[in-house]
Amino acid sequence: MRLSLLALLAKEPAHGYELKQALEQIFGRAYPSPNIGQIYVTLGRLEKDGLVKAVDVEQSNRPNKKVYYLTAKGREALDAWADEPTEGPRVRDEFFMKLVLAPMTGVADRTALINRQRRHYLALMRDLNELAERTDRGDRVALLLIEGAMLHLQADLDWLERCQEDLP
Amino acid sequence: MSPPPIVNTVNLVRIYQDGGVPVPAVRGVDLKVEAGEFVAIMGPSGSGKSTLVHMLGGLDARTSGEIWLDGSRVDTLSESAWALLRRRKIGFVFQFFNLVANMTVADNVELPALLAGASPREARERREYLLGELGLADRADAAPAQLAGGEQQRVALARALANRPSLLLADEPTGNLDSRNTRDVLRLLGEVHRDGQTIILVTHDARVASLADRVVSLLDGQIVDDGAVGPVRRRPRASAGDVVELRS
Numbered sequence: 562m563r564l565s566l567l568a569l570l571a572k573e574p575a576h577g578y579e580l581k582q583a584l585e586q587i588f589g590r591a592y593p594s595p596n597i598g599q600i601y602v603t604l605g606r607l608e609k610d611g612l613v614k615a616v617d618v619e620q621s622n623r624p625n626k627k628v629y630y631l632t633a634k635g636r637e638a639l640d641a642w643a644d645e646p647t648e649g650p651r652v653r654d655e656f657f658m659k660l661v662l663a664p665m666t667g668v669a670d671r672t673a674l675i676n677r678q679r680r681h682y683l684a685l686m687r688d689l690n691e692l693a694e695r696t697d698r699g700d701r702v703a704l705l706l707i708e709g710a711m712l713h714l715q716a717d718l719d720w721l722e723r724c725q726e727d728l729p
Numbered sequence: 730m731s732p733p734p735i736v737n738t739v740n741l742v743r744i745y746q747d748g749g750v751p752v753p754a755v756r757g758v759d760l761k762v763e764a765g766e767f768v769a770i771m772g773p774s775g776s777g778k779s780t781l782v783h784m785l786g787g788l789d790a791r792t793s794g795e796i797w798l799d800g801s802r803v804d805t806l807s808e809s810a811w812a813l814l815r816r817r818k819i820g821f822v823f824q825f826f827n828l829v830a831n832m833t834v835a836d837n838v839e840l841p842a843l844l845a846g847a848s849p850r851e852a853r854e855r856r857e858y859l860l861g862e863l864g865l866a867d868r869a870d871a872a873p874a875q876l877a878g879g880e881q882q883r884v885a886l887a888r889a890l891a892n893r894p895s896l897l898l899a900d901e902p903t904g905n906l907d908s909r910n911t912r913d914v915l916r917l918l919g920e921v922h923r924d925g926q927t928i929i930l931v932t933h934d935a936r937v938a939s940l941a942d943r944v945v946s947l948l949d950g951q952i953v954d955d956g957a958v959g960p961v962r963r964r965p966r967a968s969a970g971d972v973v974e975l976r977s
């Protein structure tokens with residue numbers, strides 16, 4: 562969230578609610594709708610770190626609003642972010658822990674664990690299929706996010722199969 | 730009395746023995762599929778998925794056990810009786826699509842309908858519909874060799890559906906497709922399934938499997954899981970907007 566806010570502010574100064582709207586508009590249905598409280602908390606932290614500054618803008622018959630803009634230090638942080646390769650997703654290892662440990666400790670049967678997990682992945686995939694159906698064809702950003710989630714899920718399922726083959 | 734299942738296997742076994750050690754590919758499978766069901770078969774490579782669906786389509790002989798289709802025992806049929814049964818009742822998509830090389834795409838797709846007794850006009854209309862749904866309308870006059878692998882695979886699916894079979898058997902029908910073409914295939918499968926088509930489909934693709942009513946998992950030639958794809962076991966998504974949380 563920090564860096565997406567910095568990136569938006571690099572384009573133009575904005576107040577909190579405008580940032581919320583911009584995120585919603587850009588990422589569409591596939592992105593968790595950002596909570597306005599969270600946005601203000603993040604902006605407060607960015608301000609404390611000197612990455613953004615706020616000016617009060619007077620409004621007729623309404624309380625002043627704070628308009629945020631990027632500082633030079635904020636710009637540097639943003640450039641550093643853009644220049645770095647991004648970490649790949651980490652393997653979700655909680656299930657793997659369960660899979661390896663549960664039978665050893667007698668907590669659960671491995672086949673049952675794998676079967677339950679496979680069904681869960683497929684149910685998630687069904688959700689994603691339905692979400693893709695409901696998403697506007699023109700909303701490329703949202704569709705690509707959904708497709709990314711599907712490809713990750715497929716990899717999880719393939720890995721599950723490998724575990725099933727190779728664990729005794 | 731309820732109608733018999735479309736497919737029913739009893740302790741079905743296939744052991745390959747060409748020369749050396751016997752390879753048990755399918756080891757005692759009991760599988761019942763009711764009319765109108767869409768069943769996905771999953772499992773690691775070599776777990777016996779292709780062997781199983783080949784036997785269901787009479788393309789491979791069982792070693793022991795029984796196969797019943799639509800209430801009749803079929804594992805004892807002769808090859809010519811199987812050929813007749815396939816022509817009338819079964820559509821088959823091979824893992825490595827078998828198109829007739831010296832016929833156009835259109836003729837490949839129309840042939841099964843004609844063989845099953847459709848009029849030329851019916852066969853043509855069905856072909857136009859199927860190729861259209863799969864984004865191949867403009868490839869109708871091409872020869873199979875002129876098509877990309879993913880296109881050939883979609884033609885093979887169109888061909889398998891041409892005679893409106895009571896049973897569609899498909900072995901990895903999206904194995905060579907990119908996301909967009911997979912979406913076309915999924916849409917068509919969903920459509921024919923809604924119209925009552927019974928489908929048994931082998932797949933590694935979770936997107937395809939998640940559309941099925943039921944998923945059967947094979948491991949070492951045996952069924953290790955068989956059940957419906959249920960709802961997600963957690964709070965339902967309040968809004969559509971939680972996809973990225975999947976990985977958080």
Ligand SMILES: Nc1ncnc2c1ncn2[C@@H]1O[C@H](COP(=O)(O)OP(=O)(O)OP(=O)(O)O)[C@@H](O)[C@H]1O
Pocket residue numbers: 745746747752753754772773774775776777778779780781824
């Ligand atoms: N004609 C054959 N002769 C001998 N062994 C065979 C033959 N066909 C398959 N097998 C063996 O039977 C087992 C099951 O093969 P099958 O092709 O059914 O697997 P599969 O689940 O379809 O795998 P994949 O996901 O790779 O397509 C494998 O061990 C395979 O080597």
Ligand SMILES: [Mg+2]
Pocket residue numbers: 778779780824900
């Ligand atoms: Mg196979």
